[in-house]
Amino acid sequence: MPRPIAARIQPDAIRHNLQLVKQSATGSRAFAVIKANAYGHGIERIYPALAGADGIALLDLDEAVRVRELGWTKPLLLLEGVFEPADVELAAAHRLTVAVHCDEQLDLLAAAKPQHPIDIQLKMNSGMNRLGFRPHAYRAAWERARGIASIGAIGLMTHFANADDGHIDWQLDTFDAVVQDLPGEQSVSNSAGVLWHPRAHRDWVRPGTILYGASPTGVARHVEGFGLRAAMTLTSRIIGVQTLAPQETIGYGRTFEVDRPMRIGVVACGYADGYPRHAPTGTPIAVDGVRTRVVGRVSMDMLTVDLTPCPQAGIGSSVELWGDHVRVDEVAEASGTIGYELMCALALRVPVVVADGTDTARATQAHGERVAA
């Protein structure tokens, strides 16, 4: 019998969230962003839910090859482009679209002789200051790209620094001023752009986190009412119960002292499972469907919860660490991070089950991972 912890992945939730994206950005095609092994969900597990996407975007060449091997024939975009000459050959062989963000990548493409031209997305650094050509250098880069025989269609791309708090105009105005008379499909919106900036929808949108049901701001209430469903539910069970008297403390560091008699549930989930050690006393958690709070310090394999709101709970009671009762964003916010990080950090030791539409969970083996018992 393995520990009772499990992550349940629901492709149906992703299908539903993708539908919401399509309704929000009606005139645009959508690249489903599945970098980082689909934000921790597992590319192979969620792949069937992406049928309605117009393209897929990710970072790693080997992930892109996996997606082609699954049968994906539509556009497949490498968001950071190529890193060395061999990548160019693979990009051509698998018909990948590659982001091009610097002169060195243009050099790689210029030096290559692929079997057929490679479509690119020419990236502008409009203010994020990570990757991309500066606005003043962008047109020259575009002219150069147009003259390179191994380059096919040239898309126009940029990325927003703070689409999550309402300010994109300064970047989009810069972008528009530079590309105004350039042909090519435009792609500028991440999840936040999809939700809150219709002006930025353009030809293609690039939603990531909202496909998985998490908030682009990291704050759950910012996406309330949008109807997103959680694609990952992390559950476990109570494996111990303690009844404490006033002044007794819980766990390492004795960080929580009870001020009244309190029943405490011990949950089989800790930071070695990917639950954040920084989650403080008060972090929401659900026991038997009732919301309560984490108390005391999260340890490697266990954490402790206040059973006051659920007096019927005992050993064997089900616990939701995050999912539809407790949003991953709520746990993240309490812990000083964002849902993205928690989803991506789900530990390899956690068994994963895929729940299909009929609600029968089935254990799956994803790339390089163990099968749930």
Ligand SMILES: *Cc1c(COP(=O)(O)O)cnc(C)c1O
């Ligand atoms: C990760 C990423 C996205 C998706 O971002 P979300 O905030 O998860 O929607 C879009 N575009 C680029 C270039 C990215 O790297």
